[in-house]
Amino acid sequence: MSFERDLVSADADAEGDERLVEAALRPKRLEEFIGQARVREQLSLVLQSALRRNRPPDHVLMSGGPGLGKTTLALIIATELSAPIRITSGPALERAGDLAAILSTLSEGEVLFIDEIHRMARPAEEMLYLAMEDFRVDIVVGKGPGATAIPLEVAPFTLVGATTRAGLLPAPLRDRFGFVAHMDFYDAGELERVLHRSAALLGLELPGDAAREIAGRSRGTPRIANRLLRRVRDFAEVRSDGVVTRDVAAAALNLYEVDAEGLDRLDRAVLSALLGKFGGGPVGLSTLAVAIGEEPETVEVVAEPFLVRQGLLARTPRGRVATAAAWVHLGLTPPPDAFGAQVPVDLGDDSGPA
Ligand SMILES: Nc1ncnc2c1ncn2[C@@H]1O[C@H](COP(=O)(O)OP(=O)(O)OP(=O)(O)O)[C@@H](O)[C@H]1O
Numbered sequence: 001m002s003f004e005r006d007l008v009s010a011d012a013d014a015e016g017d018e019r020l021v022e023a024a025l026r027p028k029r030l031e032e033f034i035g036q037a038r039v040r041e042q043l044s045l046v047l048q049s050a051l052r053r054n055r056p057p058d059h060v061l062m063s064g065g066p067g068l069g070k071t072t073l074a075l076i077i078a079t080e081l082s083a084p085i086r087i088t089s090g091p092a093l094e095r096a097g098d099l100a101a102i103l104s105t106l107s108e109g110e111v112l113f114i115d116e117i118h119r120m121a122r123p124a125e126e127m128l129y130l131a132m133e134d135f136r137v138d139i140v141v142g143k144g145p146g147a148t149a150i151p152l153e154v155a156p157f158t159l160v161g162a163t164t165r166a167g168l169l170p171a172p173l174r175d176r177f178g179f180v181a182h183m184d185f186y187d188a189g190e191l192e193r194v195l196h197r198s199a200a201l202l203g204l205e206l207p208g209d210a211a212r213e214i215a216g217r218s219r220g221t222p223r224i225a226n227r228l229l230r231r232v233r234d235f236a237e238v239r240s241d242g243v244v245t246r247d248v249a250a251a252a253l254n255l256y257e258v259d260a261e262g263l264d265r266l267d268r269a270v271l272s273a274l275l276g277k278f279g280g281g282p283v284g285l286s287t288l289a290v291a292i293g294e295e296p297e298t299v300e301v302v303a304e305p306f307l308v309r310q311g312l313l314a315r316t317p318r319g320r321v322a323t324a325a326a327w328v329h330l331g332l333t334p335p336p337d338a339f340g341a342q343v344p345v346d347l348g349d350d351s352g353p354a
């Protein structure tokens with residue numbers, strides 16, 4: 001085996017390994033799933049009543065940002081129903097035939113998981129409407145006036161769709177889901193629980209204050225929490241005999257350019273460009289994305305929701321605007337007319353004009 005081959009396979013192994021770890025850390029049952037209390041309770045009811053009636057549950061749509069647990073929940077749904085699951089994604093369903101091939105081979109009660117469902121092609125989407133509602137599809141044979149539609153029955157199944165952009169789903173599709181689960185960012189306490197659970201699975205001792213340090217920098221996202229935990233573990237193995245402390249965690253995360261508020265390179269690039277190149281905005285999404293060499297969708301889906309939640313960026317009808325807090329976060333003085341600079345300040349009882 002040549003040296004290059006070795007390097008390549010070592011690389012692929014490392015990446016495969018990371019993905020394996022991510023899969024190993026996924027909660028398998030609904031009760032192991034941390035946070036999202038409302039979604040969990042709603043979903044639990046949907047599943048329990050379906051089990052009681054011995055019928056496949058309503059179709060479920062999960063919407064929320066990357067890494068918040070959509071795929072994890074889809075797998076949990078199948079497990080809780082003791083049903084097989086078929087996994088595909090919107091971009092893989094380019095032609096109606098791609099979807100027909102899957103639908104026609106589903107077994108009764110099977111869960112069909114379509115990830116990135118907002119990226120499905122139109123013809124497949126229209127076929128899906130019919131399948132969701134009537135459990136049949138029309139296979140069109142031939143073209144033009146001679147074309148005929150051959151109806152084909154589909155076994156009753158449960159569709160689980162996941163999307164980071166629910167707004168892009170056409171209404172007819174959205175309306176055919178019986179239950180929509182909105183996944184939100186996790187709070188610090190929930191992320192700490194995710195971290196403790198993962199640390200236990202990785203055989204890593206994680207003190208409470210170290211977990212808090214990592215949780216605070218995880219952008220409200222379990223996937224990021226787990227990823228940062230692995231970087232902290234690496235750092236500890238090499239630099240501190242595998243012992244994780246709060247200082248070790250902080251040093252590791254500083255090394256990986258995750259700042260104290262959890263902003264990573266992309267977040268800071270967005271803010272720096274917004275302040276440095278556009279004077280704080282307003283600036284359009286695509287202009288901003290071009291300025292940092294990213295796709296608009298990446299900026300919109302990955303960076304912005306977190307920046308908005310942290311009160312660092314605002315989406316206005318005229319474009320993206322940095323708030324006064326953004327200037328402060330990057331160590332700059334906000335201009336007097338900075339967006340959000342006029343936040344009402346409670347000066348107490350006796351500080352007002354006499
Ligand atoms: N509620 C949770 N409790 C514990 N771990 C979680 C939870 N949600 C997500 N995770 C962890 O985060 C990782 C990412 O979750 P998942 O793959 O389900 O995200 P996703 O929403 O499907 O993301 P994407 O939009 O990128 O596909 C999982 O490997 C899992 O270990």
Ligand SMILES: [Mg+2]
Binds near residue numbers: 072
């Ligand atoms: Mg996913």
